[in-house]
Amino acid sequence: MKIAYILDTFPSLTETFIAREIEALRQQGYDIKIFALQAGEGAYPIALSPLSKRLLGALERIAIKARPHYFTQIGADWWRQSSAQAELRGVQHIHAGWASHPAFIAWGTAQEAGLPWSFSGHARDLFVEGASLKEKLQAAQFTAVCTRVGQQFLQKEAPQFAAKVLYVPHGLDMAHYHFQVPALDNEMRLLSVGRLVEKKGFRVLLDALSVLQWQGHQFQTTIIGDGPLQQELVARKNVLGLAEQVTFTGAQTQAEVRAAMAQANCFVLPAIIAHDGDRDGLPNVLLEAAASGLPLVSTNTGGITDFLDASTGRLCPAGNAEALAATLLQVFQDKAETLNMCQAARQRVEEQFDIGRNVEQLAKAFSARP
Numbered sequence: 001m002k003i004a005y006i007l008d009t010f011p012s013l014t015e016t017f018i019a020r021e022i023e024a025l026r027q028q029g030y031d032i033k034i035f036a037l038q039a040g041e042g043a044y045p046i047a048l049s050p051l052s053k054r055l056l057g058a059l060e061r062i063a064i065k066a067r068p069h070y071f072t073q074i075g076a077d078w079w080r081q082s083s084a085q086a087e088l089r090g091v092q093h094i095h096a097g098w099a100s101h102p103a104f105i106a107w108g109t110a111q112e113a114g115l116p117w118s119f120s121g122h123a124r125d126l127f128v129e130g131a132s133l134k135e136k137l138q139a140a141q142f143t144a145v146c147t148r149v150g151q152q153f154l155q156k157e158a159p160q161f162a163a164k165v166l167y168v169p170h171g172l173d174m175a176h177y178h179f180q181v182p183a184l185d186n187e188m189r190l191l192s193v194g195r196l197v198e199k200k201g202f203r204v205l206l207d208a209l210s211v212l213q214w215q216g217h218q219f220q221t222t223i224i225g226d227g228p229l230q231q232e233l234v235a236r237k238n239v240l241g242l243a244e245q246v247t248f249t250g251a252q253t254q255a256e257v258r259a260a261m262a263q264a265n266c267f268v269l270p271a272i273i274a275h276d277g278d279r280d281g282l283p284n285v286l287l288e289a290a291a292s293g294l295p296l297v298s299t300n301t302g303g304i305t306d307f308l309d310a311s312t313g314r315l316c317p318a319g320n321a322e323a324l325a326a327t328l329l330q331v332f333q334d335k336a337e338t339l340n341m342c343q344a345a346r347q348r349v350e351e352q353f354d355i356g357r358n359v360e361q362l363a364k365a366f367s368a369r370p
Contacts (some may be wrong), residue, residue: 035297075092075108100129147303171355177291188219191264201270290345
């Protein structure tokens with residue numbers, strides 16, 4: 001079966017879960033062609049007409065208030081211009097990797113081509129940029145969401161189409177992640193990974209580290225990722241007197257992230273709900289850290305509790321620096337319990353988040369007759 005995947009950007013260091021999903025589908029025999037507005041290696045560009053570019057710009061500005069009538073024209077226009085291309089010949093299904101503007105493009109493409117279509121929903125594309133979700137659900141063959149909170153959100157938005165909303169969690173190729181018992185010694189070697197945006201909670205993490213420093217604890221913290229808040233966060237690190245204890249590395253490859261995990265002895269993800277309502281789904285880096293054996297500290301925000309609970313790690317209230325500092329200390333104060341959590345977290349990844357098993361649900365949905 002030949003499927004066209006519609007994405008905003010491919011490849012992307014912060015969206016490696018999409019690449020894993022596509023590779024797993026290919027291993028099951030699906031012919032996946034990737035089309036992206038910002039196309040790099042492995043993707044074909046979505047070349048838009050001047051009118052479609054203006055429509056897309058308007059769509060991105062008005063986000064949640066967008067209506068489908070105008071914006072499905074982007075996909076229809078692209079198909080009319082591009083359908084003769086060899087990579088599109090024989091396509092049997094159109095799938096958008098995001099519920100926001102890629103879903104509008106996929107919808108319009110499918111209408112023009114007379115093909116079934118579907119879309120995936122994750123976090124910001126649902127909670128902040130999820131325009132016309134009810135109409136998209138009505139038109140699509142199905143939608144796949146990676147968290148229970150996303151599934152509940154969509155089913156509440158359009159209860160009459162609840163059966164179309166499939167819970168398909170992301171997963172890992174476990175062969176790439178080797179469990180290593182963490183060395184819970186006297187120095188905390190903390191690691192956090194994510195885009196430097198509000199919902200990741202890095203400002204709260206810096207405040208928590210300031211509390212630990214004031215209490216006299218020894219730690220080193222590495223934060224991997226880039227984003228619009230980098231300058232602000234580096235400035236705050238210096239103001240708090242954490243210049244020697246906190247390192248911002250910028251974006252790194254998957255191999256570099258795994259190497260950083262091997263050197264750390266605790267992974268912290270201080271997620272919050274941003275002022276515009278944006279929040280995390282279930283960040284894949286949390287699964288990666290668990291698969292590697294790192295103790296986990298996070299918050300009960302978004303889809304994080306799909307994986308993390310009292311048996312697999314430690315949760316604290318979102319946005320509370322003092323609580324985060326105290327929770328980090330618990331990791332090193334109760335070492336026996338921490339090691340039990342690490343073992344349980346690895347087991348849960350193996351049982352519930354193996355990419356090969358999870359993608360089978362998506363494969364069945366693609367193959368089902370509309």
